[in-house]
Amino acid sequence: MKLKSRWCKWAALMVLACFVALGMRPPAALAHAYVVSSAPAADETLDQAPSSVRIEFNEPIEAGFYELQVIGPSGVSESAGEPVFDPEQPTRLSVALKPDLPEGAYAAKWKVVSGDGHPVSGTISFQIGQGASSSVPQHDSTAQNSFPGWSLLAIRWLLYGGMTLYLGTLAFHLWLLPAGKQRSVALPERLKRRSRTALLLGYAAAAAGVLLSLPQQTASDSGGGWSKAFDPDSLQETLTYTSFGEIWVYQTVLLIVLLAATVLLLRAFSKKSYPGRLLLALAFAGCLGLLLAKAFIGHAATASVKSAAVTADFLHLAAGLIWLGGVGAVAFLLPAAATRPKPLPAEARAEPAHASAPAAALAGPAHASAAADPAAATGGLVGPSGAPPAATAADSPPQTLYWRTIRRFSMLAAGCVAVLIATGVYGSLLHVPTWYALFHTDYGKVLLVKILLTVVCLALGLSAFLRGRKPSRPLGAGVWTEFALGMIVLVLAALLANLPTAAANPGPSQLTNQLPDGSRVTISISPNLVGANTFRAAITGPDGQPRRDIEQVTLELTSKEMDMGVVEFGFPGRQFGSDPPEAKADGIITMGGRWNVRVHILLKSLDTLDYDTELRVGSK
Structure with a gap:
């Protein structure tokens, strides 16, 4: 009961922190540079x-x-x-x-x-002389972009998948496997073997993802494909002159630290001693460091409120990988841990008198104090002589251990899912400003598929949670299905990280405002992209009928991103008296992003009505 209360408090605090930090609607983050x-x-x-x-x-x-x-x-x-x-x-x-x-x-x-690490290109044509040909000159280029898109997805998936396996294994031994009695007995050999396998595979995949990302980014930025990926000068340019190169150096340092921790963990799992919680926690912190560094290169890096966007991106990725890693641990490690364990031999339960403090810490606090406090080493149980009872293993039968672990994972998963949902909503508002953008852009469509698969994973997880409350039969293949779907979601996450955000094409916009006198003004803009646009205006009175007393309506557009001057055009009043009573005008919007729209309405009585509203314009 005490454990459940503690986990609930942590989950509540995480959700509260997410909503406090991310509760305000963020300004939409436009796509790549333009x-x-x-x-x-x-x-x-x-x-x-x-x-x-x-x-x-x-x-x-x-x-x-x-x-x-x-x-x-x-x-x-x-x-x-x-x-x-x-x-x-x-x-x-x-x-x-x-x-x-x-x-x-x-x-x-x-x-x-661009600032998010994606290369962009274009052409601007102009003409010298009034009588010159207006055709744009053709220029044959032999440079071919042979960079294969699948390699970017594969490399990012390696990082995500590797961190999933690694974090899941650490979380299993840090939090999911019940403490106390279970650590007073020797780990089953099968569990140790599987733990070593998961750590090795996870680290190898993550290391490959980090190390290969440098030549992959170089190939992408240079435009020369993989033929330029390992060119020394190009690699040096990436490391020296791009934000990706700076972050990659930090990731490599963290990777080296994580390598040392991995070696110590593998040694601990190869012996009879249990890996110390300090070592497990340090390795876990190293993984979080890698994910935090990743959050600084991508769409979040170009958001107007960078700190909030980077924090949300990091929390979203970390929560998702810990949750999915926990699912993998339940599927792969728990069946091995639920075999009936053997009591630790006496020499393994007690530290030698000359053992150093660091060695005791890495061996685990439960074992370091076993000799001094037998009850602590056995979860509070002692035999008649004060020694750990021979029936310690029997007191924790495999089924009891199995369902206790499932319940602990359910609480961990609940916290992760809460953070995942809160940061996911924030990210969606940041990168997908309208429903049109959600259903009509590549980014929005991929996000919809990701959300759908995540909901399926949540449904499978809920089924496991309900089954864990009333232990019956083991979870079975459903856990592996949830894990497999989660790994597919990671592919979609890698794809989203490389696509222009949906804010690049928010779609036609309709701005409706109610004036103090009860009139309603509707301004429609289509296609709402940089360049030529069609503006339509309709004004109805308090009675809902079109107003016929309009002399002129003027729109003044001012960019909120930078000083671009004022774009002004008007609607003649006679258009509001036509059928249908709607005015139309054409205008040019010179850049994407947020624009302030000043609406000035001149009535035939010479009275005026004025208000300001905001327009989000796409860049393509």
């Missing part, structure tokens, strides 16, 4: 040749693997030197042009790595 302005502007016609081309992005770009080349009418480069990236202005990229450029059409081809 152009917000350029000089010359896209499709601009110039009377005189410019001295340079400058491109401004919506977010800081990486200081490596950037390209900007201007192709002239003859199909050759007209750039004068290399492109310039200024760390003091990390959103800007420029390149100087040759003097005395001829009239004609030009194309500025650019490629950068």
